[in-house]
Amino acid sequence: MSYALASKKRKFHRVLESLSNNSNAPKPSPPKPIPKDPTVATPKSIDPTIKRVRLTPGSEPDDTIIRPSKSSLPSRSSTTSLRPNFVPWDRDRFLERLETFRRVDRWSPKPEAINEVQWAKRGWSCVDVMRVECVGGCGHSVVVKLPDDIEELEEYDSEKIEERKQVRTALVEEYVKLIVEGHGERCPWRRAGCDDSIHRLLLGKPENALKGLKERYTNLHSLAKKLPCIERIVLPQNMDMNELLKMIPPETFSTSDSESKIAGAEKETPQRTSGESEETPNEGTHKDINKSVLALALFGWDLCGDKRAGLASCNACFRRLGLWMYNPKEDGSSSIYPTLDVVVEHLDYCPWVNAKTQSGSEKQLSQRSPVGSALAGWEVLERVIRNVHRRKTWSADSEAGSAGNNDEISDLGEIDIEARKAKDREWWARLRRVRQALQVKGPKKSKGAA
Template identity: 30%
Template sequence: MSYAIETKKRKFDRLLESLTEGSSPSQQDDNPNNARNKVTASRHSSFDSLKRRRLAQSLGRSTSKSSLINNYLPSSRAAFLERLETYRHVTKWHVPSTVSINAAQWAKRGWICVDVDTVACGYCGERVTVDLDVSSRPVVGEDQDEETRQSGIQQDEAADDLEVEVYEALVNRYEEMITTSHSGTCSWRKRGCDASIQRIEGLLNGSTTVTATKARLQGIIEKIGDIPTVSDLPAYNDLPPPNLDNLQEAGDKNPLKLAMCGWQYKEPDVIECKHCLRSLGLWLYRGTSPTVENLDAVDSHLDYCPWRSAEAQDTEIVLPANGSNISKKIKLPGWALVYHAFLKQTVKRRSGGDAESWSTAQPDDDHALREQQTPEQRERRMKDLMRRIKEIKKPFNVKGLLNRKDTVRT
């Protein structure tokens, strides 16, 4: 085995040892100097507790605008978003949103970002520095002979495999430390936020969802003049790709795509998401050779954002299964729930609802909805509808009320 790989293994072992020492409880020593060690440990413990108090005070001063961050409020969405906001600066937090130790996972356990890749608990004062850098090998030189180059390439491939292994082990270790790095008496160690803490509330209420989306749309249209081309909304799971032509009569679809995916106006030429706290500068997507090629309204959210992630949104709806008599429950991300609300409102208005409409569907869309249901499903749905109508009409059945009255008299 090469020297570079051996060095990397030793470095990895030291990293794991330092992490374990920092998070594991102190153990008893069996040597004769045990009493002296206890005194030293006591001094260190006093120093650590004093340091935690100073840290808690500094955190309190730095977050004087709100007391939510330092309190144990596992069910407060406002407190969670305040903690998550401390991770929004790309110069301070470099952990990818794709890994299991992303900012949302730390924030769910009460951690806030206080320094470069460093988190702290405002409740117990503990700190953790996250270091996922495992790349530290020289590049194969071009002036080397072919045999040396081939040997170097093979070593690089072996080192790549080792790096992946080390990286995954570090992620798993930090995943445990999200919980175990709190002090033993800290409430965040015992229980974090619920899985639904990131959920965007109200998306199952069609009228509320449409109204909120319309407000975001108006803000984007009125305050941002030149909106770049936005990629089409994707298909999700078994659902067909959304067809926005069936939801709006005319006009630019680009701002509608942004609004349906949760983006809203922040400042001139900048839009933001209030749930993953990401901002997009629209000037990056303009021009014949833009800095960023495609403006994707869904993928531009961070991976843990409820507008993009069905798991983060944690909301189920019932859809008829194609070719089956059994309806199925499916979790949808926020943007898909918004589209579903628009689709339902469109069908409702065309079937005799409110005449006023800022979004109109075409006949093809209704046909597509009917095609998703089998004849048995449509018949069962019609029977269910008739049963509900009879239930509603029962209180107004005069003949039934008179018969009931005669029965009571006898």
């Protein structure tokens, strides 16, 4: 046997021995669990050998190492499920941004050119004290702060007041530019914003306008006891509540209380005597209407949160009213405010009271009404109620007139049928006489021929 062949056999046997020794070797014991002591466990303090054991197939996973990876999963899924930010045509998203300016501890009133509506139209949201940010977009932020208006303070001289005015005007012009240029270079809000009509109330369709009125009335009806009486509510001079109340459809006030009263009135109706005056269904329904609730509902006020809080709010300007301030206190003292003005309590730019906001831009206003008579939201709702009532009145009159015309037509139809039958009989009689006159008698046959 050669030396090379013997050396190869020895190497082969050594390999077999090493394999058999590894298979018969005792397996390492599993690592002991790490005590979950808050004073011990940080990922950096774990022994490196435990990390190597974690990589072996038979080892158990360590909770302290896997926990960070589990917590990172929800954040990835939440980022993928975010709604798109640049939707300038979406009115609901615009109102969401506008609502962020509601808190008085974060935002104070600004001039019309840089008020909260202008910032919300360009995608900005109020995130901190006098700070707006493009949330979900470029992420840029702007601090909006103006010097105080000292025009009414006498201790300042006229030169300082004029200087303060100039500084304030210059800052307003600068902030007007920042509404657009404050966004990033690639931010879509820098190129375009919301249309001027984005804040307009959707009152064009009568069914939608009356549906919204019904919802607000139903919601506010739960606060009827907390509302001030109708005598303490200030309405516009050109609005007649009693006249408008008769025009509103009765189904608008179909709350649970009014329905029960109407049902009780219907049950009592057969017991009336013939001498008693009967009320129409509309009159019986309108007597149960709470005028204070209706006054607030007609001007866009709605229930805010839980009814126990006693708050009413506007869903267009997000102004809130504490109704307890307009009622006398429990100890008998007078209320904080003597009256509740349903128009003045709205913010200036609210479409319920601002005709320009409700109509859109000046160009759209001139195209819509050449005369230039813009209407606020409550005026549009009043016109819708009057138009619906007028159409119902016309339809009722036309139905009554058509019924009378049908009776006359039926009488005339019977007369026409009889006259036609008489003419037909006369015509057939003449036809028979003409036939008899024209009939030629043939020669008589002879008997021989027969």
